[in-house]
Amino acid sequence: MATKILTGNQTAALAAKLCRVQVIAAYPITPQSKIPEELSEYVERGELQAEFVRVESEHSAMGVCISASLVGARAFTATAANGLAYMHEQLHWAAGARVPIVMPVTNRGLGAPWTILNDMQDSIAQRDTGWMQFYCLNNQEILDQVILAYKVAERLLVPVMVCFDGFRLSHTMMPVEVPDQEAVDAFLPPFTPAYHLDPERPVNINPVVLTDPIPGADGRLYPGYMGIRRRLQATLESALPVIAEEGRAFGERFGRSYEDPIFRYRTEDADILFVTMGSLGSEASEACDVLRDQGIKAGVASLRVFRPFPKRAIRDLLATQARLAVVEKAISYGLEGALATEIKAALYGLNGRQPITAGYIVGLGGKDVKPLDLCEIARQTLSFGSHEEVPEHSIWFSNEI
Amino acid sequence: MPTALMDLPEKEYILPGTRTCAGCGLPIAYRHILKALGPKTIVTLPACCLTILHGMYPKTPVLVNAVNNVFGGTAASASGLAAGLKALGKEDYVVLAMAGDGGTFDMGIQALSGAAERQTNFIYVCYDNEAYMNTGVQRSSATPSGAITTTTPVHPKEQPKKDFIQIMEAHHPAYLATTCSSYPMDLYDKFSKARHIQGTRFIHLAVPCPAGWGFPTRETVKIGRLAVETGVIVLYEVEDGIFRLTGKSLNLAKTRRKRPVEDYVKTQARFRKMTPEQMEAFQKAVDERWEGFLARAGI
Ligand SMILES: Cc1ncc(C[n+]2csc(CCOP(=O)(O)OP(=O)(O)O)c2C)c(N)n1
Ligand code: SF4
Numbered sequence: 001m002a003t004k005i006l007t008g009n010q011t012a013a014l015a016a017k018l019c020r021v022q023v024i025a026a027y028p029i030t031p032q033s034k035i036p037e038e039l040s041e042y043v044e045r046g047e048l049q050a051e052f053v054r055v056e057s058e059h060s061a062m063g064v065c066i067s068a069s070l071v072g073a074r075a076f077t078a079t080a081a082n083g084l085a086y087m088h089e090q091l092h093w094a095a096g097a098r099v100p101i102v103m104p105v106t107n108r109g110l111g112a113p114w115t116i117l118n119d120m121q122d123s124i125a126q127r128d129t130g131w132m133q134f135y136c137l138n139n140q141e142i143l144d145q146v147i148l149a150y151k152v153a154e155r156l157l158v159p160v161m162v163c164f165d166g167f168r169l170s171h172t173m174m175p176v177e178v179p180d181q182e183a184v185d186a187f188l189p190p191f192t193p194a195y196h197l198d199p200e201r202p203v204n205i206n207p208v209v210l211t212d213p214i215p216g217a218d219g220r221l222y223p224g225y226m227g228i229r230r231r232l233q234a235t236l237e238s239a240l241p242v243i244a245e246e247g248r249a250f251g252e253r254f255g256r257s258y259e260d261p262i263f264r265y266r267t268e269d270a271d272i273l274f275v276t277m278g279s280l281g282s283e284a285s286e287a288c289d290v291l292r293d294q295g296i297k298a299g300v301a302s303l304r305v306f307r308p309f310p311k312r313a314i315r316d317l318l319a320t321q322a323r324l325a326v327v328e329k330a331i332s333y334g335l336e337g338a339l340a341t342e343i344k345a346a347l348y349g350l351n352g353r354q355p356i357t358a359g360y361i362v363g364l365g366g367k368d369v370k371p372l373d374l375c376e377i378a379r380q381t382l383s384f385g386s387h388e389e390v391p392e393h394s395i396w397f398s399n400e401i
Numbered sequence: 402m403p404t405a406l407m408d409l410p411e412k413e414y415i416l417p418g419t420r421t422c423a424g425c426g427l428p429i430a431y432r433h434i435l436k437a438l439g440p441k442t443i444v445t446l447p448a449c450c451l452t453i454l455h456g457m458y459p460k461t462p463v464l465v466n467a468v469n470n471v472f473g474g475t476a477a478s479a480s481g482l483a484a485g486l487k488a489l490g491k492e493d494y495v496v497l498a499m500a501g502d503g504g505t506f507d508m509g510i511q512a513l514s515g516a517a518e519r520q521t522n523f524i525y526v527c528y529d530n531e532a533y534m535n536t537g538v539q540r541s542s543a544t545p546s547g548a549i550t551t552t553t554p555v556h557p558k559e560q561p562k563k564d565f566i567q568i569m570e571a572h573h574p575a576y577l578a579t580t581c582s583s584y585p586m587d588l589y590d591k592f593s594k595a596r597h598i599q600g601t602r603f604i605h606l607a608v609p610c611p612a613g614w615g616f617p618t619r620e621t622v623k624i625g626r627l628a629v630e631t632g633v634i635v636l637y638e639v640e641d642g643i644f645r646l647t648g649k650s651l652n653l654a655k656t657r658r659k660r661p662v663e664d665y666v667k668t669q670a671r672f673r674k675m676t677p678e679q680m681e682a683f684q685k686a687v688d689e690r691w692e693g694f695l696a697r698a699g700i
Binding site: 022023025049050051053054055056057059060061062063064065066067068069070071072073075089090093197198199202203204205206207208209210214216217222 | 440441443445452453455456457458459460461463464465466467468469470471473474476477478479480481482484485486487488489491511512514515516518519
């Protein structure tokens, strides 16, 4: 174990190296570009034995990863924003093909108008593709979550996006504890594919399926489209205990446990809780300390795992709180922030134990979110006397035109 | 030395009972391609009539490993197979990417151009039935002018076919060839050769489609031959930059017995609304292209 000062991107590349990825599909987009650049250096210097495919687009990057994974190689790519949107078709294909790809997403706002700076619209817009989504608070979590992601993905055969905020983490240097290669090898054994391409027993992968189950040549009944899709959902429904188990094992080995899908800060006695994701979780923690100095008992619940959605953990934690401020950097246009909707849905049906919940949209396109802004959000949330007083849609927290 | 019919491998890699239309030119070609490439082939294919040939889960008539992928992603999928196999040290597999004209000339061009520029180690074959047949005979950029399709239903297509083979030649592939399902031996020889070359190999395969072109199912082989005999399709290969006419086209070049394109055009319902001007332009374009090939071949 050594402590290094690294940017988020350097951390993600180093994590991929520690995971001994075998095929890397590389396509640049700000703010992710440094990840493939670093990896190309590792490969060209001979420090990492991998095929480095300099693809011509993100659509192809995911296509390369899917097929490389299908023949049994541990596959890696990274993207952001428009690149992620351009991959959309392939994202569904990867999850449907059940290939355990791990992909860092350096969260960035989507055009138009153009921005290269951070929000989470890109990955939130891909939440329904069947991928798992992990979000990182800081650079240490980037390293840890990439390693954990491969472990979980290869156990469940579901791909994982490891999302972290563009620039705020991708370009910011922080101390990161880097485990030894041997320790990572012991935690993450080589990838053994679920299907083996054997010329003696050829298979047709991802063929056309019918709607209803159909008997095969062996007389067995094989699932139709819906049955196959249900199996993906069933896997995701039962994924949280696996993530917790591996997160605990990670903690035992490396000293940082990811058993809890939620990062919690001073939640026990809080009257107001920030509910958020990504680096906002760290910023909200700062705001908490300020608020507590002023006599307001604030806390933070920041989701590390967004898909599968940790509904039960959220219920257990949030239903006992008085107020929630759901603060997020993405919006489902025409309604409110996606996290706000999901938090409310998780608390639905708890017989009157729903805390007063206000949604806030912050930080789009890199707009700064200061601890004092968060303090103001907390105060506003505390001022709502009843559910009825909370505005129908998420509140845009920005004092500008 | 061209392979003799009697010397073709007996082993079949597609079983009877594919789901293509009766009389389709695709299974004729595919059967011989797989004979040439053998059991260690991994095919990757997008949405197209070949997907239909491959059948529906859980059954397939195809006896080699196959990976289906998105419409525009064939060459990317093949790049992933090639990279994955290399990373695992499995060097003796043949990666075969096979897509229709729509999945190649139109949506697939980006991934194919990228992979060819990287000199990715695979064989890419575009089987060209000159329209989006799988979705019901819509025009593609491979559709010749004068053809009726379901998206050019009243006025036949105006624009000429995209010269995609030239686009591919401009990528300097390790091997480039054209062939046609009506000449299985020409096809077999070209795939046998391509198999032993490293780098990107591109083969254009003309496939007559009775359903889309409008001819009786028993005439598939004849229509493909007419395409070659009239010079609409020219059989050739480019290896190490050296151009060579092959098979029937070489024979035509030597005997100067090329037939008028009308002999080909009048066999198909898709050309029923072709104007005399279009016919004339078609003949002119075919002749010019042919002269160019003769000059390249030094004949
Ligand atoms: C992104 C996307 N757009 C459209 C389609 C629908 N689609 C499926 S097959 C096909 C046409 C295939 O045509 P071609 O590649 O010429 O092959 P053919 O069917 O003629 O064999 C289309 C448009 C698709 N699968 N994916
Ligand atoms: S539509 Fe044409 S190419 Fe497709 S299966 Fe039928 S005959 Fe063959």
